[in-house]
Amino acid sequence: MPRFEEKLAIAQQRRSSDIALLLSPRLDRLPLPIQRYDDPFLPFSRAIIEATQDIVCAYIFDFAAYMALAGAGARALERAIGLLDLETVKILHGPFVGPTYSAMTERTAFDVDAITVYRKEDVDYYRTHAPYGAIQCLPAVGNAILFASDQTTIRVTGEDTLFRGHGDDFAEQVRAYILTLRGHA
Template sequence: MSAFIEKLAQAQHKNRSYLCIGLDIVAAHTPLPIQPYDEPMLPFARAIIEATRDLVCAYKANLGFYLAEGAAGMIALERIVRLIPPDIPIILDGAFGDVGRTAEAYARGAFEQFRADAVTLSPYIGSDAIRPFLKYADRGVFVTARTSNEHAWELQHLEVEVQPAIDDRRANALTLHLYEKVALMANRWHAEGPGACGLVVSATAPEEMQRIRVLSPQLPFLIPILGAQDSDLAAAVEFGRTRDGLGPVISVSHSVIYASRKADFAEAARAAALQWVEQMRSLGGL
């Protein structure tokens, strides 16, 4: 078992949770009691982390929200990741996807400067964009497979030919959708390591999620939940677990961190997080 997967499994077991809270902070949207601070992102994140640290299996920071705040946002991100308990994985969501020295620089920045335990990657360029990150044996990557955006079908549902010499034998059709091809390639990347490879899979496409799980039974899933609690969560819990019993990383952001924009924002975030966790527990596996 890789160090990243072991750390994730321990966090899930300790807190009985698949919940990953997305620290997607917009400085202008921080609650009124926080806004007078010169750098409101840091105290806001500190309060959210302190209120929820025993309810999560991971925290995820979307790089775009911090870049949007300029230098202050990047400084805040560097400080925020140091507030997260060392036994809780940190996922830096940057959808990185480049080659050569650029990919190596992204990996150094994510893993060495921002101390991320895992990152999200775009596979469009191919293996050259993935392997520089997998050189870090104690870290992980989540490769985008099937997303929930309106036009995901434009590329992700393209049909591609199966190459038996390369693809896993579980692909029992002459053609696959591109997202299924990505899932099969991720099996190989995970096996080659030394870092761990997982997949980003949408909860709004349960049939595709089930298909990906069949193709990639051992890979951890990072599953963003965008809306209110509904049947998407049931699918995420049912199909998100690996063959070895590792649970999904179910990421929720706005509905937790902005559960209130008043002085009680931290208490409201905890209550919202607990509601998610209790529903996950009711669906089994925890």
């Protein structure tokens, strides 16, 4: 299994993209077709992933957004992560502080490739304790949030990307917007 930075570099090359999609579902902003579900975060995440998996290098799952639904949100998060193929980079966004969150990356937890951390020294810890990976949150630049390790920078879509449409074509609108972003790399 490649280290986090290697897996991310491979995904960026194969998909010709340095864009990671932030999956941060919000109950009050979900498209109308998704609002009919009792537990809407999984069908929302599934539709977005199916529409975009071939054009982004990674998905960043907003832990707090999913936890807004408590147990149902935790299940939706776990299942949404499980929808991704083995080549897709999966990152859990906290941002967390300290080395004690490494267990969240394991198969018995959320099975992600990395977590986001707040401090640079935490990135260094995770890098030296493979297979755990971490990426640091940096200040927003324009419409993109940047995350970085010493070797890698990725552009992360803002929350507004997820909520571009409210009808049946919401996922296609997200895809079209990401393709526009890719053209402006």
